[in-house]
Amino acid sequence: MNEKQHIGQLFDRIAGTYDGLNHMLSLNIDRRWRMKTVALMAPAKHVLDVAIGTADLTIEMLRRGKAEQVTGLDLSLHMMEIGEQKCERAGYDVNFVLGNAQQMPFEDNTFDAVTCAYGCRNFADLDAGLKEMYRVLKPGGQIVILEFSYPNNRYIRALYDFYFTHLMPLIGRLVSRDKKAYTYLNRSVKSFCWGEAFVQHLHDIGFVNESFITLTFGITTIYTANK
């Protein structure tokens, strides 16, 4: 998909309004989704937070003592600049690395855990990103992924469709002043795999102990597995 080749530029453009819009569009529930994700993490020494963005997941895992040290990887410099300022304000020393999740600049078996919140569906090649996560994870290490999914209940689906197709692109456009970003978000969520289908990708790559839990009527899902 062509727009995924330019995903770094898209997030660079909306970086300044990203956090505020996230909390507004999710009615602040996104904070709880990240808290739940971190609650499912086993404590780890060195964590790689893939698609770290503005570092909300990283800050939560450091605050909860789930990580001693965090390296964050992202394609968007502006998202990471905001993340870096937030980490500094919170007193956390995080290593931010500019790079592509599908071709990571890290050695094999480097990290004790790998996390990724709302990053995977942006990869041009999902399996390439998951394979890289597997490669850089130490044997036995944990992967924890938070991603949007599609609710099963048809009434919730109808609400979800209306929200993602009409309301969110409109509010996103007005606040971020970017015409494309929030319609991209809608398309990227709808065309992405979730639940068992996502677990199958993890399985095929070689992860074990795969499991997932859905949150808030299934509009978002947390996946965990080990190498």
Ligand SMILES: C[S@@+](CC[C@H](N)C(=O)[O-])C[C@H]1O[C@@H](n2cnc3c(N)ncnc32)[C@H](O)[C@@H]1O
């Ligand atoms: C929706 S934001 C999520 C940011 C953060 N993890 C959070 O929970 O708020 C998606 C992030 O993924 C990054 N991203 C997308 N594709 C990427 C790739 N192939 N490699 C590295 N980062 C990527 C974007 O630049 C953006 O910062």
